[in-house]
Amino acid sequence: MSTETLNVVGKSKLRRDGLGHVTGKTIYVNDINFPDMLTLKMVRSPVPHANLKGIDFSEAEKVTGFVRALTYEDVPKNIYTILTLIGVGPDEEMVLAEDKVRYIGEPIAAIVAETEESAMEAVSRVRLDLEELPAVFDVEDALKPDAPILKDWGTNYFVYEGHHCRRVRFGDVEKGFQQAQFIIEDCYQTTPIEHAPSETTGCIAKPEADGRITVYTNTQALFFTLDNTAIILQVPFQKLHLVGGTVGGGFGGKVDVIVEPIATLAAMKTNRPVKYVFSRQEEMQASSSRGAWRMYFKDGVMKDGRIIARQITTYADSGAYNRHTPYAVTKHAANIAGPYRIPNVWIDAHCVYTNRQPGSAMRGFGVTPASFALEMQMDKIADQVGLDPWAIRFINAYQNGDMKPHRKIVEDATLIEVMQAAAEMVGHDLPEEYKSMSSWARKED
Amino acid sequence: MQAKIINLTLNGKNIDVMVSPMTTLQVLLRENLGYTATKIGCRQGSCGSCTVLINGEPMMSCLLPVEDVAGQDVVTLEGLMVDGELHAIQETFFETFAIQCGYCTPGMIMVSKALLDKNPYPSREEVINALAGNYCRCTGYEPIIQAVIESAKRMNSVGN
Amino acid sequence: MAKFKGTGIAAVNYPTGMNLGGDPSQALIHSTTTGTFVISLSSTDLGQGLKTVIAQIAAEVLGVSFENVMIDTADTDTGPHCMGTFASRATHRVGNAVIQAAEEARKIMLEIASDELEVSPEDLETDGEGNIRVKGSPDRSINIVDLALAAHFKYGKTIAGRGMYMKPKSDVDPETGKMDPDSTEAHACTVAEVEVDTETGEVVVLSLKSAYEIGRQVNPALVEGQIRGGSVMGMAHALYETTHPYYPAVDHMPGGFSEYPLPGPMELPEIESVVLEYPSVNGPYGVKGLGEMTANSPIPAIANAIKDAIGVRITEIPITPEKILKALEEKDIPEA
Numbered sequence: 038m039s040t041e042t043l044n045v046v047g048k049s050k051l052r053r054d055g056l057g058h059v060t061g062k063t064i065y066v067n068d069i070n071f072p073d074m075l076t077l078k079m080v081r082s083p084v085p086h087a088n089l090k091g092i093d094f095s096e097a098e099k100v101t102g103f104v105r106a107l108t109y110e111d112v113p114k115n116i117y118t119i120l121t122l123i124g125v126g127p128d129e130e131m132v133l134a135e136d137k138v139r140y141i142g143e144p145i146a147a148i149v150a151e152t153e154e155s156a157m158e159a160v161s162r163v164r165l166d167l168e169e170l171p172a173v174f175d176v177e178d179a180l181k182p183d184a185p186i187l188k189d190w191g192t193n194y195f196v197y198e199g200h201h202c203r204r205v206r207f208g209d210v211e212k213g214f215q216q217a218q219f220i221i222e223d224c225y226q227t228t229p230i231e232h233a234p235s236e237t238t239g240c241i242a243k244p245e246a247d248g249r250i251t252v253y254t255n256t257q258a259l260f261f262t263l264d265n266t267a268i269i270l271q272v273p274f275q276k277l278h279l280v281g282g283t284v285g286g287g288f289g290g291k292v293d294v295i296v297e298p299i300a301t302l303a304a305m306k307t308n309r310p311v312k313y314v315f316s317r318q319e320e321m322q323a324s325s326s327r328g329a330w331r332m333y334f335k336d337g338v339m340k341d342g343r344i345i346a347r348q349i350t351t352y353a354d355s356g357a358y359n360r361h362t363p364y365a366v367t368k369h370a371a372n373i374a375g376p377y378r379i380p381n382v383w384i385d386a387h388c389v390y391t392n393r394q395p396g397s398a399m400r401g402f403g404v405t406p407a408s409f410a411l412e413m414q415m416d417k418i419a420d421q422v423g424l425d426p427w428a429i430r431f432i433n434a435y436q437n438g439d440m441k442p443h444r445k446i447v448e449d450a451t452l453i454e455v456m457q458a459a460a461e462m463v464g465h466d467l468p469e470e471y472k473s474m475s476s477w478a479r480k481e482d
Numbered sequence: 483m484q485a486k487i488i489n490l491t492l493n494g495k496n497i498d499v500m501v502s503p504m505t506t507l508q509v510l511l512r513e514n515l516g517y518t519a520t521k522i523g524c525r526q527g528s529c530g531s532c533t534v535l536i537n538g539e540p541m542m543s544c545l546l547p548v549e550d551v552a553g554q555d556v557v558t559l560e561g562l563m564v565d566g567e568l569h570a571i572q573e574t575f576f577e578t579f580a581i582q583c584g585y586c587t588p589g590m591i592m593v594s595k596a597l598l599d600k601n602p603y604p605s606r607e608e609v610i611n612a613l614a615g616n617y618c619r620c621t622g623y624e625p626i627i628q629a630v631i632e633s634a635k636r637m638n639s640v641g642n
Numbered sequence: 643m644a645k646f647k648g649t650g651i652a653a654v655n656y657p658t659g660m661n662l663g664g665d666p667s668q669a670l671i672h673s674t675t676t677g678t679f680v681i682s683l684s685s686t687d688l689g690q691g692l693k694t695v696i697a698q699i700a701a702e703v704l705g706v707s708f709e710n711v712m713i714d715t716a717d718t719d720t721g722p723h724c725m726g727t728f729a730s731r732a733t734h735r736v737g738n739a740v741i742q743a744a745e746e747a748r749k750i751m752l753e754i755a756s757d758e759l760e761v762s763p764e765d766l767e768t769d770g771e772g773n774i775r776v777k778g779s780p781d782r783s784i785n786i787v788d789l790a791l792a793a794h795f796k797y798g799k800t801i802a803g804r805g806m807y808m809k810p811k812s813d814v815d816p817e818t819g820k821m822d823p824d825s826t827e828a829h830a831c832t833v834a835e836v837e838v839d840t841e842t843g844e845v846v847v848l849s850l851k852s853a854y855e856i857g858r859q860v861n862p863a864l865v866e867g868q869i870r871g872g873s874v875m876g877m878a879h880a881l882y883e884t885t886h887p888y889y890p891a892v893d894h895m896p897g898g899f900s901e902y903p904l905p906g907p908m909e910l911p912e913i914e915s916v917v918l919e920y921p922s923v924n925g926p927y928g929v930k931g932l933g934e935m936t937a938n939s940p941i942p943a944i945a946n947a948i949k950d951a952i953g954v955r956i957t958e959i960p961i962t963p964e965k966i967l968k969a970l971e972e973k974d975i976p977e978a
Contacts, residue, residue: 051579064518234585236583282715287689405941412942426651447827454853462914579866
């Protein structure tokens with residue numbers, strides 16, 4: 038493949054959508070307007086954990102322009118199924134809160150109104166009867182026996198086929214620790230961040246004359262969104278027609294199917310187009326974040342720098358609900374030992390619930406915190422063993438043919454090559470031993 | 483409260499518009515007039531996606547009541563093309579890949595035009611200063627800075 | 643006032659594809675009467691440039707010019723299924739699906755050309771500009787416009803193709819964690835140089851120099867876009883942004899950009915990169931995913947550089963001035 042002449046692949050062709058972007062002619066969801074369109078705004082929980090005893094719409098209904106409110110009773114199947122569609126259960130998040138709220142910002146009721154101002158005014162006049170409950174915010178506190186429990190099944194963690202975490206067991210770390218000349222431990226913490234795309238999450242649901250509904254959306258995954266929406270609304274899949282594909286920044290923040298179901302329901306109930314676009318504040322505080330991760334490392338290292346045992350215990354802060362976090366924890370477990378050849382690896386990766394805005398996919402999902410932690414740990418090892426940071430990585434770098442802790446054989450490895458190239462870029466003269474390494478020529482064991 | 487009629491110049495055309503009090507220029511442009519190039523990013527005056535030119539000055543249309551631009555000269559991205567041809571800034575952004583998702587692009591182009599119309603030979607520092615109020619999450623800013631410097635070159639070489 | 647410089651490195655891998663597979667994408671291609679090829683997809687472009695890259699791949703396989711390929715996305719009525727754009731999967735999966743569809747269309751195209759030019763299809767080649775010609779006799783050729791007209795009105799054939807790519811879904815062994823999570827691995831190594839002001843705690847990232855290995859660059863300018871954008875996002879994650887300034891407490895969550903610190907054009911480091919290409923076993927033209935990896939390696943590189951600069955390891959991100967000053971308080975400030 039490297040010897041063929043390519044005409045187009047490999048060339049910096051100008052962007053297909055470039056002219057639309059520089060003339061302002063590219064259409065994003067919020068640029069679309071229809072006659073008689075309604076605006077949907079959401080009533081959200083002001084507290085992190087509470088029993089929802091009642092909602093009073095009487096003052097809201099008096100606002101000029103108020104059309105209707107939607108509560109969980111209007112939602113045909115009031116449960117998020119996003120994980121079921123990718124084979125991970127159980128479903129535990131509601132579209133609209135029923136009897137409990139578990140994070141500040143949780144959607145409780147939708148207000149549909151003639152204008153944005155009247156929708157916002159009506160939302161501000163909705164009275165909630167909330168009985169606050171103790172909340173838990175720290176992942177390790179959430180696993181203690183006295184923690185307030187978030188889930189109906191009685192725990193604050195996701196169950197992985199009978200286990201309380203995702204496990205990787207490779208070799209025998211205890212034996213490795215006995216043989217090791219250094220034991221190096223530390224804890225690493227990432228805090229939640231926001232995708233902060235320039236364009237906020239949003240959609241417009243428009244009833245068509247033939248009874249179908251067209252949903253204009255900036256989702257990153259059209260069919261995923263269509264299927265979930267149809268299941269929630271209990272309508273035949275062919276009733277929905279999703280149009281999109283032009284997204285003003287995604288970064289993983291537009292895969293949660295968070296606006297389409299309720300907007301489509303509102304369109305069905307009012308038989309008018311309904312626009313539901315997040316304000317910047319909602320985007321920051323209520324849309325999914327990148328969940329925080331806490332990672333404990335314990336490494337057994339030989340004095341020549343070889344890591345022979347790596348034990349990792351991590352806690353993903355999923356926030357109040359799953360979204361995609363349980364899936365990410367598996368991806369995280371597949372990558373947290375790092376692109377290194379380590380004969381004994383033990384990983385317990387937990388998915389824990391706390392009373393905060395749920396975490397979900399974001400650029401690097403599960404691997405970003407892993408790379409941060411393990412690459413800081415590599416430097417700590419280098420310090421303690423008395424080697425330089427390049428050496429510790431070359432000594433342990435994986436190669437094609439190695440077995441990873443999840444038992445996949447390494448292929449397409451090029452870690453050694455990127456390190457060699459980076460060293461050359463910065464003028465760091467590597468010892469000949471590392472310069473002559475290759476991902477294909479296996480090191481002696 | 484009663485709607486009122488405001489007169490202003492928009493992209494070179496003198497127009498009368500009818501708006502309820504305190505309607506922002508952003509809403510007027512996008513919803514009343516259908517000019518959607520000016521984007522909504524935050525409506526808090528912190529991202530610059532809604533930047534338009536008022537008498538040549540870059541301003542955030544999300545913070546401007548229409549009453550405040552009565553009698554003023556308003557220019558949006560839609561007004562930038564010259565005789566159906568791309569403005570040099572538009573052409574440069576396109577050709578130098580200073581765009582990704584495109585959402586910040588209208589604001590970036592407007593703020594760049596304001597700079598280059600006043601300061602045809604800006605230093606890198608001056609370009610950075612001019613762009614500092616406009617948020618971009620995709621590009622890492624450097625391609626945009628380069629595009630503005632290149633735009634200046636192109637604009638200055640016209641007619642030479 | 644004392645400022646200290648430091649250097650830090652990080653070397654990472656990044657997997658391509660939705661974890662454990664089961665994330666298919668499909669593509670349909672058809673030619674119009676005048677030889678314009680339309681690729682129907684339901685994939686989304688987030689700004690990374692998928693619409694451009696897919697047109698390049700299709701044009702390459704078909705042997706027509708880039709300008710002759712139209713991308714029609716995204717509409718669930720007309721575009722076949724795509725799992726979505728995430729997990730650095732799009733170019734890899736959609737690219738492979740488009741190659742399969744384009745190969746089917748190309749085969750039909752060459753069959754029609756072989757009838758028109760009266761040679762066997764093996765004796766034909768495309769010139770990348772819309773001409774199908776006889777190998778060794780370039781003057782014996784037919785243009786794609788004429789060929790498409792002939793297909794439609796003389797032969798009654800459709801120049802069309804279907805493509806699909808899926809890495810089958812696999813399960814995880816709950817006891818051992820045995821799994822097949824990804825299609826291929828890209829790699830990156832970043833060297834960060836920082837300067838830390840021990841009086842204010844502020845960190846200036848002076849440079850981020852990185853080597854990336856991504857299988858194949860379909861569009862080098864778009865790759866550079868991911869490198870620059872990802873580097874700044876990584877820097878933001880390492881030093882500036884958080885929705886929970888007092889994590890795990892939920893106090894002071896930001897309500898907008900003025901409360902959510904992010905680096906701007908004034909905070910840019912010098913960013914330099916080199917891109918290596920070792921084609922993957924299963925990517926289209928050897929492509930590996932890139933979009934997420936670029937934000938990852940800068941983060942620990944910066945954290946390690948801070949340790950090198952001031953002798954303290956801060957193991958929580960973002961590494962704010964507050965955290966640096968607190969860490970320095972708990973340790974002697976090193977001699978300049």
